[in-house]
Amino acid sequence: MNYDVVVSGAGPAGSRCAEILARNGFNVALIERDINWRKPCGGGLSTRVMSKYYPQIRKLNPVSKKGAFMFSADFHKIEYNWEDYGEDSVVMDRLELDNLMRDIAVEAGAELFDKNTSFDFIIKNQKKIGVKTKTKSGIKEYLGKIIVIADGMSSKLAVRSGLRERWKIENIGLAKCSIIEGKTDFDETKSYIYFRPYKGYGWVFPIDNNQINIGCGTFEEDNLNYNLNEIYDDFINNPNIK
Ligand SMILES: Cc1cc2nc3c(=O)[nH]c(=O)nc-3n(C[C@H](O)[C@H](O)[C@H](O)COP(=O)(O)OP(=O)(O)OC[C@H]3O[C@@H](n4cnc5c(N)ncnc54)[C@H](O)[C@@H]3O)c2cc1C
Structure with missing residues (x-):
């Protein structure tokens, strides 16, 4: 699957980013581990x-x-x-809020892929050209010219990218x-x-x-x-x- 932008994580940051890009004509994949998970949050x-x-x-x-x-x-x-x-x-109930933001991103044209856990990059000629996810039916690959890592503090991609280490x-x-x-x-x-x-x-x-x-x-x-x-x-x- 080929996209202009692959956004990993459909929390507020990822959903808003996907929405704005989709509204501006970009082809966006928005990848989420679980849309039924309620993040611990005051709301x-x-x-x-x-x-x-x-x-x-x-x-x-x-x-x-x-x-x-x-x-x-x-x-x-x-x-x-x-x-x-x-x-x-x-x-707000945080689950309700997250799903409202996801719906707005989808209405703007982003494609939401639920039950996909990003775990690594697809690499070609030493360039990161996409994201690999784990799903119930096996590993999926999403190719993107730009990759946005918005999957929170437990992000596997942030660590794999070398941008930061795992938090202690x-x-x-x-x-x-x-x-x-x-x-x-x-x-x-x-x-x-x-x-x-x-x-x-x-x-x-x-x-x-x-x-x-x-x-x-x-x-x-x-x-x-x-x-x-x-x-x-x-x-x-x-x-x-x-
Ligand atoms: C206890 C607590 C209370 C808080 N209270 C408030 C508050 O009252 N008001 C406020 O404004 N802020 C509050 N915050 C802060 C707020 O929750 C964060 O600032 C906000 O959630 C950050 O948004 P985000 O999109 O960057 O990340 P997140 O909200 O963490 O979103 C990350 C998304 O990525 C998904 N994801 C994670 N790993 C993967 C993966 N491997 N593959 C695919 N998807 C993945 C997650 O399921 C999630 O949907 C609170 C935070 C905490 C911890």
Whole structure:
């Protein structure tokens, strides 16, 4: 399969890149490992960005956030309102957001290839001329004059290209989160951010009055000093977080 551009990774960067190229007449292959995977993410989006690049999100009627509560590790609280600054933000289900961006890229003319995991380049005369992917039915090859690596921090291609090495665990952040359904006392117009007694933080981002995105994580050396599953269980069961 021959393309002008092969984009590996249909997250926000890859989908937007594919959309713009396709709109400008380029023949684009957009390769994605799994369109059903929900990336761990708070899903917070500024309405300025949303209105400029993805006005289609408005149709989903997301709830505007007018401010945030921030908590120290011993749960002292400050409130920060940004309403007066003329700015606000929304919280989206990240899977819904990613798939909306992918759909817009496809509508613009990009071809989306799901369940394709990029793992290496096709090389001819010492030039990278395409991308090899693993699929259930075997290895597939996508030829492209330009290759865009947008497949995130676990990218195999970024490492194979020599652009960077594999990240070491103490140089990254680790996080675990869920979307929980049901009524809570969290104000849907606010975000809740919790500093923790380790290098890391937790959050509760209400999506609406029936769903919250709740999660926490560590970074740098505390990735090694703390067990993510244990701190997540401790966080979501903490009586101060309600
Ligand atoms: C815990 C957490 C919370 C966050 N909260 C927010 C927030 O509230 N607001 C905000 O703006 N940002 C937030 N971010 C940051 C945001 O998630 C990233 O900036 C954004 O996802 C980067 O987009 P991307 O397209 O570069 O990469 P990604 O979103 O990582 O997309 C990469 C894509 O490539 C695919 N892929 C991976 N490997 C392969 C492969 N080998 N072959 C094919 N496809 C592959 C993946 O499935 C994915 O679809 C958060 C990040 C984390 C980790």
